[in-house]
Amino acid sequence: MNTEPTNPDSSAADFDRFYGVIPAGGVGTRLWPLSRAAAPKFLHDLTGSGSTLIRATYDRLRPLSGDRVMVVTGTLHRQAVRKQLPEISSENLVLELEPKDSAAAIGLAAAILFKRDPHIIMGSFAADQVIAPVDVFQDAVREAIHTAAQGFIVTIGIHPTHAATGFGYIRAGDPLEIAGAPSAHSVVEFVEKPSEEVARTYLKNGHYSWNAGMFVAPVDLMLKHLEANEPELYIGLMEIAEAWDTPKRREVVRRVWPTLPKIAIDYAVAEPAAAAGDVAMIPGIFNWDDVGDFAAIGRLNPAEENSDLTVMGEGARVYSENASGIVVSDTKRVIALIGIEDVVIVDTQDALLVTTKEHAQEVKKAVEHLKASGDTDVL
Amino acid sequence: MNTEPTNPDSSAADFDRFYGVIPAGGVGTRLWPLSRAAAPKFLHDLTGSGSTLIRATYDRLRPLSGDRVMVVTGTLHRQAVRKQLPEISSENLVLELEPKDSAAAIGLAAAILFKRDPHIIMGSFAADQVIAPVDVFQDAVREAIHTAAQGFIVTIGIHPTHAATGFGYIRAGDPLEIAGAPSAHSVVEFVEKPSEEVARTYLKNGHYSWNAGMFVAPVDLMLKHLEANEPELYIGLMEIAEAWDTPKRREVVRRVWPTLPKIAIDYAVAEPAAAAGDVAMIPGIFNWDDVGDFAAIGRLNPAEENSDLTVMGEGARVYSENASGIVVSDTKRVIALIGIEDVVIVDTQDALLVTTKEHAQEVKKAVEHLKASGDTDVL
Numbered sequence: 001m002n003t004e005p006t007n008p009d010s011s012a013a014d015f016d017r018f019y020g021v022i023p024a025g026g027v028g029t030r031l032w033p034l035s036r037a038a039a040p041k042f043l044h045d046l047t048g049s050g051s052t053l054i055r056a057t058y059d060r061l062r063p064l065s066g067d068r069v070m071v072v073t074g075t076l077h078r079q080a081v082r083k084q085l086p087e088i089s090s091e092n093l094v095l096e097l098e099p100k101d102s103a104a105a106i107g108l109a110a111a112i113l114f115k116r117d118p119h120i121i122m123g124s125f126a127a128d129q130v131i132a133p134v135d136v137f138q139d140a141v142r143e144a145i146h147t148a149a150q151g152f153i154v155t156i157g158i159h160p161t162h163a164a165t166g167f168g169y170i171r172a173g174d175p176l177e178i179a180g181a182p183s184a185h186s187v188v189e190f191v192e193k194p195s196e197e198v199a200r201t202y203l204k205n206g207h208y209s210w211n212a213g214m215f216v217a218p219v220d221l222m223l224k225h226l227e228a229n230e231p232e233l234y235i236g237l238m239e240i241a242e243a244w245d246t247p248k249r250r251e252v253v254r255r256v257w258p259t260l261p262k263i264a265i266d267y268a269v270a271e272p273a274a275a276a277g278d279v280a281m282i283p284g285i286f287n288w289d290d291v292g293d294f295a296a297i298g299r300l301n302p303a304e305e306n307s308d309l310t311v312m313g314e315g316a317r318v319y320s321e322n323a324s325g326i327v328v329s330d331t332k333r334v335i336a337l338i339g340i341e342d343v344v345i346v347d348t349q350d351a352l353l354v355t356t357k358e359h360a361q362e363v364k365k366a367v368e369h370l371k372a373s374g375d376t377d378v379l
Numbered sequence: 380m381n382t383e384p385t386n387p388d389s390s391a392a393d394f395d396r397f398y399g400v401i402p403a404g405g406v407g408t409r410l411w412p413l414s415r416a417a418a419p420k421f422l423h424d425l426t427g428s429g430s431t432l433i434r435a436t437y438d439r440l441r442p443l444s445g446d447r448v449m450v451v452t453g454t455l456h457r458q459a460v461r462k463q464l465p466e467i468s469s470e471n472l473v474l475e476l477e478p479k480d481s482a483a484a485i486g487l488a489a490a491i492l493f494k495r496d497p498h499i500i501m502g503s504f505a506a507d508q509v510i511a512p513v514d515v516f517q518d519a520v521r522e523a524i525h526t527a528a529q530g531f532i533v534t535i536g537i538h539p540t541h542a543a544t545g546f547g548y549i550r551a552g553d554p555l556e557i558a559g560a561p562s563a564h565s566v567v568e569f570v571e572k573p574s575e576e577v578a579r580t581y582l583k584n585g586h587y588s589w590n591a592g593m594f595v596a597p598v599d600l601m602l603k604h605l606e607a608n609e610p611e612l613y614i615g616l617m618e619i620a621e622a623w624d625t626p627k628r629r630e631v632v633r634r635v636w637p638t639l640p641k642i643a644i645d646y647a648v649a650e651p652a653a654a655a656g657d658v659a660m661i662p663g664i665f666n667w668d669d670v671g672d673f674a675a676i677g678r679l680n681p682a683e684e685n686s687d688l689t690v691m692g693e694g695a696r697v698y699s700e701n702a703s704g705i706v707v708s709d710t711k712r713v714i715a716l717i718g719i720e721d722v723v724i725v726d727t728q729d730a731l732l733v734t735t736k737e738h739a740q741e742v743k744k745a746v747e748h749l750k751a752s753g754d755t756d757v758l
Binding site: 032033317319321322333334335336337338339340343345347349350351352353354355356358359362363365366369370373375378 | 411412696698700701712713714715716717718719722724726728729730731732733734735737738741742744745748749752754757
């Protein structure tokens with residue numbers, strides 16, 4: 001535990017240091033063929049709210065960060081992200097030439113922000129998660145900012161509702177005594193995706209929460225751990241950051257980015273920082289969903305009254321008789337369903353998926369198979 | 380029973396009197412969205428043979444009839460039928476201005492042929508049935524021609540393989556002694572589609588066969604019964620037939636056809652003729668399928684070895700994992716099926732059907748619903 005505050009400002013001033021960061025990567029393979037390389041999960045409205053996931057993420061952060069929001073995404077998505085977030089200036093739209101995993105993406109944001117102002121507290125929140133109620137989330141982030149200001153990398157741990165095997169877990173330690181952050185706890189360790197049996201013991205134990213990859217931290221502390229654990233990555237990122245707000249940006253990015261090692265932020269920063277006692281946790285008691293598969297879309301979009309069928313898609317023309325499940329219609333075609341239960345149908349211009357809620361996780365396999373067989377035009 | 384031959388010619392000469400008639404009507408609603416108003420069942424290759432059903436019907440008849448084949452179809456299908464059967468002359472392509480049920484369609488063919496030659500024996504075979512082996516069918520038709528030459532309306536009764544409730548039945552009487560037709564029997568009556576319980580008693584009884592609507596009969600005898608039972612229809616058809624091979628055809632058809640009553644050939648001719656003892660039956664011991672629904676398409680198109688999935692459609696791009704059933708692909712879209720059993724998927728440009736083999740019969744309901752809700756663009 002780091003007991004020495006990195007900044008002597010008052011509690012209210014902590015918020016002035018805050019800068020939102022939205023890593024927008026990941027195709028969302030299990031949501032194929034809706035989500036795909038050219039139109040990843042974060043560019044879809046998967047909740048029927050009228051907002052894409054990235055727009056909703058931005059709108060959740062804005063009351064905390066104002067205009068101070070940075071997005072890190074692939075070059076392929078520049079146009080789409082600009083359209084979704086016209087407020088983002090080009091200095092704050094960080095484009096990855098190629099995917100380099102989360103440590104490079106979040107690390108580059110930290111490095112650029114550090115060069116602008118070493119006192120910044122960054123708050124990194126993935127672009128493709130669904131969170132409600134928003135004010136409960138924002139209260140948790142406020143606690144996280146106060147905690148971060150005391151010299152912690154703060155993660156928001158999601159209260160687990162079932163013995164999930166698809167997420168890593170955070171093991172909380174003792175409560176911390178931090179002004180404005182009554183629910184802050186120390187973090188003992190991050191643990192990797194468990195077996196179902198182990199997950200059940202975590203659930204019973206009560207000290208474990210899901211790792212949703214939400215980090216609120218002083219950028220200097222992030223970089224300190226990155227430098228210690230991944231010096232090569234750190235050096236490359238700092239070189240890019242140095243050039244970022246200068247005319248050399250393009251040249252340096254093109255030269256350095258392709259050389260960077262691929263590693264997840266959890267290994268590069270979070271786990272070693274936890275081992276060093278530098279990580280804290282704020283429990284997130286809001287509803288959270290990473291929309292990992294089409295079964296999640298069913299949960300997030302309940303069927304209309306007197307129906308067991310969730311229908312998504314503007315102008316969808318669905319006729320059903322004794323059918324239940326989810327239909328995602330990305331075309332204006334008529335879709336007729338007769339006598340079929342818990343089905344998942346995703347109808348797009350060039351690809352059709354038919355599966356069941358139970359098999360929703362296996363969609364990834366189909367995508368892998370299509371990739372292997374050369375059907376990449378639809379991926 | 381009519382024991383007086385209508386023609387004193389020798390047995391071999393019976394074949395010279397034969398004229399094939401192919402009524403090509405009926406959308407095949409249970410095969411929607413593959414089969415539809417603009418592309419009815421008979422215009423599809425539903426067996427993977429490379430031939431449409433109407434072409435296969437023509438090819439089955441041709442060894443018996445030579446060029447003497449008449450087709451009765453809707454005006455909408457003129458181009459498609461000409462393309463399928465370029466051998467058919469325009470005098471032998473009878474176009475219905477609007478559907479008037481089978482008595483008008485088959486009756487008009489009988490009337491036109493009667494005007495050309497009152498000794499003709501017509502053989503009417505629907506354009507959308509699947510029959511194999513072809514030579515066994517042709518042998519049955521040969522027996523039917525000999526029997527018809529002795530003054531009978533002859534139906535070919537399909538040997539029932541299960542207690543079907545979707546067909547009418549033919550109740551056979553005693554064997555007839557007719558040269559060249561050793562299996563000819565008298566017909567006691569036609570019975571309508573039975574309940575399953577009744578169908579089971581028919582199957583046990585052994586004297587019942589399925590009515591597939593195959594009729595071989597002297598045209599004068601057909602017309603005699605039509606005149607007796609449906610005089611209004613008879614008069615109208617004779618007026619059209621009189622004008623058919625003259626320049627007045629178009630005018631008379633346009634004036635008379637819309638006024639004709641709609642009635643099935645079974646009521647207008649077959650049933651009363653059976654009651655009069657004028658109907659005979661040749662047992663059809665070939666395999667017969669009217670391709671009534673997508674389950675039939677599954678039966679007729681077995682899955683490839685080591686697969687439980689039948690895939691139809693040129694250039695189909697289907698990926699499946701633990702899936703069984705039928706996929707009919709009328710587009711070049713990628714179709715991915717994961718963990719779904721006995722499914723029926725029909726993928727066309729503007730409409731998609733997802734159901735199961737078990738519910739294949741209910742497709743008709745979907746079509747009715749779409750009609751009622753104004754989605755007629757896809758019907």
